[in-house]
Amino acid sequence: MLDKSGEFCIYRRKDDRHIFVFRQKEIAYVLHTLSRTDIKGFDVTAEEVVLFRVGSHKPFLAGFYEVNASAKDVSTCVQRMLAFEAQELITKEQERLAKARQEYERRLAEIAQYEAQKHLAEQKEKLAAEARARLVEQALREKEEARIQAIKAIVHGRRITELVHFTRIENLHRILKYGILPVNEMRLKEIQHLHNDHERHDKRLYTVSLSVSFPNYKMFYKYQQSGGSYAVLVIDTSVLWENECLFCRTNAASSTIRSKDDNELRSAESFKNMFGGDEIRQSNQIRHCDPTDPQAEILVVGKVDFEKIQKIVFSDSQHLNNFLEQTNLLETCEATLNSLYFKPRYDYDRIGGTHFG
Numbered sequence: 387m388l389d390k391s392g393e394f395c396i397y398r399r400k401d402d403r404h405i406f407v408f409r410q411k412e413i414a415y416v417l418h419t420l421s422r423t424d425i426k427g428f429d430v431t432a433e434e435v436v437l438f439r440v441g442s443h444k445p446f447l448a449g450f451y452e453v454n455a456s457a458k459d460v461s462t463c464v465q466r467m468l469a470f471e472a473q474e475l476i477t478k479e480q481e482r483l484a485k486a487r488q489e490y491e492r493r494l495a496e497i498a499q500y501e502a503q504k505h506l507a508e509q510k511e512k513l514a515a516e517a518r519a520r521l522v523e524q525a526l527r528e529k530e531e532a533r534i535q536a537i538k539a540i541v542h543g544r545r546i547t548e549l550v551h552f553t554r555i556e557n558l559h560r561i562l563k564y565g566i567l568p569v570n571e572m573r574l575k576e577i578q579h580l581h582n583d584h585e586r587h588d589k590r591l592y593t594v595s596l597s598v599s600f601p602n603y604k605m606f607y608k609y610q611q612s613g614g615s616y617a618v619l620v621i622d623t624s625v626l627w628e629n630e631c632l633f634c635r636t637n638a639a640s641s642t643i644r645s646k647d648d649n650e651l652r653s654a655e656s657f658k659n660m661f662g663g664d665e666i667r668q669s670n671q672i673r674h675c676d677p678t679d680p681q682a683e684i685l686v687v688g689k690v691d692f693e694k695i696q697k698i699v700f701s702d703s704q705h706l707n708n709f710l711e712q713t714n715l716l717e718t719c720e721a722t723l724n725s726l727y728f729k730p731r732y733d734y735d736r737i738g739g740t741h742f743g
Contacts, residue, residue: 534627536654541623544661546675548696549596549621549684550727552606554580554614555705558698562713566594566619566690582609587639593632593685596621598660599675602637602683603730610728615705618727620697621690626657630687633657637681648687670736680731695719701728 551566557579569591572579601618610616632651634643650656660677667678698721700706706723
């Protein structure tokens with residue numbers, strides 16, 4: 387017979403004094419099993435709930451009772467069976483969740499390990515890159531320091547004491563304010579300036595042209611003949627290593643110099659070459675501090691600060707006095723008179739047609 391829910395069967399075997407409770411949907415399997423089972427062989431009491439498993443079959447038998455067991459006992463048996471099955475489902479779900487959590491934690495651990503290894507690899511690569519960058523930077527610093535020391539050695543060895551730059555007197559008040567600026571910067575700042583060379587065939591408008599020890603008299607003479615009054619600025623030699631300089635052994639507008647890049651021209655070797663040609667130097671009796679070619683130039687990249695100007699030289703006392711009346715010079719700079727800067731270099735009559743390019 388069935389219980390009130392219709393889900394459980396209550397069965398009593400004819401030759402036995404016990405009743406059995408099991409799920410109705412498994413009646414055929416249970417009856418077949420009971421027909422082959424000696425129930426008395428189990429050590430059970432009327433109060434116990436006995437669950438049988440046959441092979442891999444689900445639990446199906448809730449228990450058995452004496453024939454005179456009350457309906458309440460059978461109901462309790464059914465409730466226990468339901469509770470057991472519910473607990474089993476809960477246990478299985480917990481096991482599934484535990485397994486899923488273990489798998490989740492395993493995957494998290496794998497991901498964490500991968501991320502840690504990736505981070506470690508990235509850190510190693512970053513440290514390696516930084517180390518390489520430091521080595522490159524150190525090598526560049528050492529190379530630059532060697533370049534500077536070589537330039538200083540040439541300056542001191544040749545007893546070079548000054549650099550020079552000539553300009554129109556009208557430009558002096560702007561130079562006192564801004565320093566000596568390259569053409570492109572003056573254009574950018576819209577600073578009015580009287581230029582000597584309007585063509586600038588050297589095409590390096592980002593530089594300021596200086597000469598070593600004495601002005602480029604060939605260019606200077608041409609500009610003076612064109613009219614206007616000029617002054618010569620005497621500049622400290624520290625510009626050669628404190629500023630970025632390009633060393634041109636002849637006129638910067640020549641094809642020889644225009645064909646070279648800035649990196650080549652900034653080398654100490656290029657500076658040294660400005661004093662090359664021992665035979666020419668000896669025959670023309672060129673001073674140790676003067677370049678071989680009187681048109682040799684130093685192109686300073688960017689501006690030359692006014693603080694680097696040691697003297698402002700005038701060719702006559704009238705221009706000197708007018709300037710002093712209108713200007714308050716810094717203590718680091720003096721205005722003086724020296725007409726020699728406005729004349730040809732001492733060796734001009736010996737150079738003749740000598741070609742230096």
